[in-house]
Amino acid sequence: MVAEVETSGSMQDRRRGGAASNLARSEQINGWLFIMPALVLLGIFMVYPILWSLWMSFQVGRGMNFSFGGFANIIRLTQDPVFIRALSNTLLFLAVQVPIMLMLALLFASALNDSKLWGRGFFRTAIFLPCVTSLVAYSVIFKSIFALDGIANQALLALQLIENPINWLSDPFWARVVVISAITWRWTGYNMIFYLAAMQNIDRSIYEAAKIDGVPTWARFWFITVPMLKPVILFTAVTSTIGTLQLFDEVNLLTNGGPSDATLTLSLYIYNLSFRFMPSFGYAATVSYVIVILVGVLSLIQFLIARDRRR
């Protein structure tokens, strides 16, 4: 009797097991069908170009006439003064602009987080607005502000800070200053919003406790706010680094890389190599992989620096 029950039980189990695996398989198929459209699009427009550009980076030749060149493009990189120029410009922008922008964003955020500040809604909007304005419009306005007879020169002359107007866009040093100011102006508010959101999650009584305990204002900022925002600071540092390494629009519209390549960036160089000069798609692909490697290495370094030492 017992044996019989067991047999029928195990048979039932097997039958049920078969049904279950059928069900699991049909669920899997359904799942794949559901995500298939997105996967196909991703494959065509993301994966395929990435792999294609990797293959292209080993091709040499002009226009559509190319042939496999092995490491020829990588050797060309090391001997190309324009590439070295573009790389050093990009790294310079990165090293100067990202820290300035993030520090400004942090200061603005902590000032605007003060509930007693008059007109903080206005200032918040004003500082955030640049990153939603049209790129071309703001470039045109920046160009006119920094023209030889633009408002920047007029103001500095009127304040008697300078004797002669500054040739903003045709002096290598000042052209870089203009580009850095432009991207800082455009992206500070964007980063500030992340800091503000994170600050509003900090329990107010933490600051009140510090205040009662006699912790000075600068120390509350440096020893409480900054450490508590560390994950957000890391996030903005990584995204800003990526953004600046890919810097293209501002230099293209404001200076076009000039004067004499003083503001040429890697992205602009890639564009020039592909579409402006005699097309050299293979070499352009190699340069774009330089950006990929830079982004990977710098992000890794930032993650390592910000890693929690306690774990």
Added chain:
Amino acid sequence: MSSVKLRDVRKSFGHVEVIKGVDLDIEDKEFVVFVGPSGCGKTTLLRMIAGLETITAGNLDIGGERMNEVDPSKRGIAMVFQSYALYPHMTVRENMGFALRFARVPKDEIARQVNEAARILALDPLLDRYPKQLSGGQRQRVAIGRAIVRDPEVFLFDEPLSNLDAELRVHMRIELARLHKELKTTIVYVTHDQVEAMTLADKIVVMRDGIIEQAGRPLDLYDDPANQFVAGFIGSPKMNFLAATIVEKAAGNVTLELANHGRARLTLPLTGGTVGEAVTLGVRAEHFGEAGAGGADISLDIDVAEHLGSTSYVYASAGGEALVVEREESRHENGRSHIVVSIDPERAYLFDSQGQRIR
């Protein structure tokens, strides 16, 4: 000297006055508890003493000095917050020593003070942990430790136990009482829990709508409430209130008729009140007597009985009036649908229609 004196202290947010003139003397080394329903202004008053809220009008003295405009860090106070307000990125040790770094205290002195506070609060094994690795009770002890390290003259506690579970709350309550004995400092403590107030306080301050309803020793408030609000707020379960009318007055005596209890009559040894006045009779659950024990007998329908072992609470009603009666022998009364109890005139309170005590 670390007494705290409040003289006609007021606070307005815009046009809304939330503290409407508070006079209070807190003696040196006294444990004072502000208690009242939420929104009564008790936390605002505490924050005004701390300097986290400005004082709109009036005078605040701590240790004999006017403190209205003094920076919070220079008032000789330390505060423990309801949310603990620990620095999440610092260890317990760093949390407790952080403020001292800015008071130019030498490193070995900071270490000594932190260790001393950790010893008092039994935090020694937790000194290198982070707040998120601690339980609620442990976090609360760290917050208290951070206050102790500063060696303040006055401790301010803002509902410190309300985030803890019931068992831990009882435990921490005893810890706080012990701490007050050991530290011998002035403590101002805010809570909405009248049991905490009764057990911890040297002096209870009952607040409502921005004013002090009554201040005094816990048992004085229990025995001799100034008005119906205090009578209802202090004591658990709440005092019963019965509608009544004064029907007769004689020298030193007032006779009432209880409207909802078959017009039962009761004579109280009071001099106030006028004949025909509608009044409220207050009787605590624990002060009802056996039927026929004197005073007035009233008959009640039992709704629910809660047996707690040593005692029972009988929830009963009559004429639409709900009452709670404490009965020590109630376990023998299982299955009964009504009881008769007596009201002892010596242990009953009378309030006028404004809620003020008639004496």
